[in-house]
Amino acid sequence: MTRKFDIIIVGAGFAGMYMLYKARELGLSALVLETAGGVGGTWFWNRYPGARCDVESMQYSYSFCEELQQEWQWSERYASQPEILKYANHVADKFYLRRDIRFNSRASSAIFHDGERVWQLSTDDGEHYYAKWCVMATGCLSAAQRPNIPGLGTFKGEIYHTGNWPQQPVDLSGRKIGVIGTGSSGIQVVPELAKLAKHLYVFQRTPNFSIPARNQPIDSAYEAEWKQSYAERRTAARNMPAGILSDIGTNSALAVSPEDRLAEYERRWAAGGTGFTAAYSDLLKNEDANGTAAEFVRKKIREVVTDPAVANLLAPVDHPIGSKRICADTDYFATFNRQNVTLVDLRANPLQEVSEHGLTAGSQFYELDIFVLATGFDAITGALSKIDIVGRQALTLKEKWQDGPNTYLGLMTSGFPNLFIVTGPGSPSVLTNVIVAIEDNVNWIAGCLAYLMTRDAQTIEAMASAEQGWIEHVGQAAEGTLYTKAKSWYLGVNVLGKPAVFMPYVGGVPAYQKICEEVEADSYRGFDIHANRDSVHSLQVVA
Numbered sequence: 001m002t003r004k005f006d007i008i009i010v011g012a013g014f015a016g017m018y019m020l021y022k023a024r025e026l027g028l029s030a031l032v033l034e035t036a037g038g039v040g041g042t043w044f045w046n047r048y049p050g051a052r053c054d055v056e057s058m059q060y061s062y063s064f065c066e067e068l069q070q071e072w073q074w075s076e077r078y079a080s081q082p083e084i085l086k087y088a089n090h091v092a093d094k095f096y097l098r099r100d101i102r103f104n105s106r107a108s109s110a111i112f113h114d115g116e117r118v119w120q121l122s123t124d125d126g127e128h129y130y131a132k133w134c135v136m137a138t139g140c141l142s143a144a145q146r147p148n149i150p151g152l153g154t155f156k157g158e159i160y161h162t163g164n165w166p167q168q169p170v171d172l173s174g175r176k177i178g179v180i181g182t183g184s185s186g187i188q189v190v191p192e193l194a195k196l197a198k199h200l201y202v203f204q205r206t207p208n209f210s211i212p213a214r215n216q217p218i219d220s221a222y223e224a225e226w227k228q229s230y231a232e233r234r235t236a237a238r239n240m241p242a243g244i245l246s247d248i249g250t251n252s253a254l255a256v257s258p259e260d261r262l263a264e265y266e267r268r269w270a271a272g273g274t275g276f277t278a279a280y281s282d283l284l285k286n287e288d289a290n291g292t293a294a295e296f297v298r299k300k301i302r303e304v305v306t307d308p309a310v311a312n313l314l315a316p317v318d319h320p321i322g323s324k325r326i327c328a329d330t331d332y333f334a335t336f337n338r339q340n341v342t343l344v345d346l347r348a349n350p351l352q353e354v355s356e357h358g359l360t361a362g363s364q365f366y367e368l369d370i371f372v373l374a375t376g377f378d379a380i381t382g383a384l385s386k387i388d389i390v391g392r393q394a395l396t397l398k399e400k401w402q403d404g405p406n407t408y409l410g411l412m413t414s415g416f417p418n419l420f421i422v423t424g425p426g427s428p429s430v431l432t433n434v435i436v437a438i439e440d441n442v443n444w445i446a447g448c449l450a451y452l453m454t455r456d457a458q459t460i461e462a463m464a465s466a467e468q469g470w471i472e473h474v475g476q477a478a479e480g481t482l483y484t485k486a487k488s489w490y491l492g493v494n495v496l497g498k499p500a501v502f503m504p505y506v507g508g509v510p511a512y513q514k515i516c517e518e519v520e521a522d523s524y525r526g527f528d529i530h531a532n533r534d535s536v537h538s539l540q541v542v543a
């Protein structure tokens, strides 16, 4: 069995699959290591009822191949998990990707051997593989976060995490189900569980804003319109901050009359989807402007939910709308009008413990057959921190990032030569249509590898000074927004002991992409490139 490759890619979600495609285009021998038994990443693991994308399907797909985007047909405005997984499998078949992917192979360590300038990747089952280049395509939302609830291990019923849902059907009907977590996954799963459960208890600590998705079948005229000008639309989307073609308001919310503002919010509420927060230019910058949108949504919640006390609990007041990932739902709030659904406020009734047959919150015991943990992810850095990554001079990534992740452009981190990250911390990643972010990062990495190969370069590494400058820029960009006003997973505060650092780059896709292109055009400014132990600046003479 071959164990030496030009490049090893970790992860076979949309990032790893596209990286493999590009590596082959460059003529590199490539291996992909993937924990799961199939491709698709997020869409392989998140099989919970109600899982679907909240970026429209026509956009939440690869753009790199015109034939692919023309031939694939989405059935709904927001595709469901099974359909997205089918799409990922279609891509894998179309480009014969599977032959270079080793499934059921979790990379447990990645060690850089300084002398040989080689990465050694080892898997849980004791295999070792070697490559000059290594790409971490491990995903921003792939390390499921289990809550630290006293007694959880003693529960005699079934426990499922939404981010690691079984591949076999789960029998939910007629059962007493408890859900913990009311973020995006909780908001998607709750209405579906309520339809099946004998009784559903939703244990809520923090309510979240959600906008009706208004999901519907895609009509053929809409699809045809998109497909007639797909390439132009993709380009236009890349010029939008989130990489999503959308209707972005240019006015301040405070510069229009209350009547006009209300009409605009009503229009967007009726249209549905997360584009709601794009109504005005300052909704994520100015608290007063934000307050107008937040209050509109709170009022809607009070209109939908018949019990005023429950409505109050569901209406978020502790963070600006959009400062946490905004959700798109199908009947989430209306679900609380059902007789078989109870909202339990964990703020007023703190979670005491889980025991064999249920959960105690406050002084009340709730008998349960099934626990659904919709408790999200150790986001952005979680999957990387689960791999023992060791760079030059035995520096570990865990040590290096103990006070928060440092990268240059989110793509590389100093001390770890030839190790690239797709949608890493410090890149726009989760604030965008992530497939756009993935394609842009992978294209940049592929361009960089081509550059290095033509110059016979042995290593590339982010310079510490460039990294420092980038991290400061990422921090400053976030400071100018309301994103830092919420205790969100963008900051890592959902994970005990994780340093609270705002991880994604809020500057938007076009600004980020421009910087990446400038760095490339400037012979990879801020990166140290070595050939046969010479530094980059001698390499430029070769060019």
Ligand SMILES: Cc1cc2nc3c(=O)[nH]c(=O)nc-3n(C[C@H](O)[C@H](O)[C@H](O)COP(=O)(O)OP(=O)(O)OC[C@H]3O[C@@H](n4cnc5c(N)ncnc54)[C@H](O)[C@@H]3O)c2cc1C
Binding pocket: 010, 011, 012, 013, 014, 015, 016, 033, 034, 035, 036, 040, 041, 042, 043, 044, 046, 051, 052, 053, 054, 055, 060, 105, 106, 107, 108, 137, 138, 139, 140, 141, 142, 185, 383, 386, 387, 422, 423, 432, 433, 434, 435, 438
């Ligand atoms: C429920 C849900 C809904 C989402 N909806 C949207 C949406 O509407 N729009 C949007 O833009 N984004 C959405 N996202 C974000 C989504 O994660 C990205 O859009 C995209 O799928 C990420 O692709 P990826 O390849 O980067 O990562 P992933 O899809 O997470 O794939 C990473 C892969 O790496 C593997 N892996 C990790 N560590 C190792 C290891 N040590 N060894 C081997 N393999 C490893 C994992 O098993 C996984 O298969 C959603 C995420 C979730 C969880």
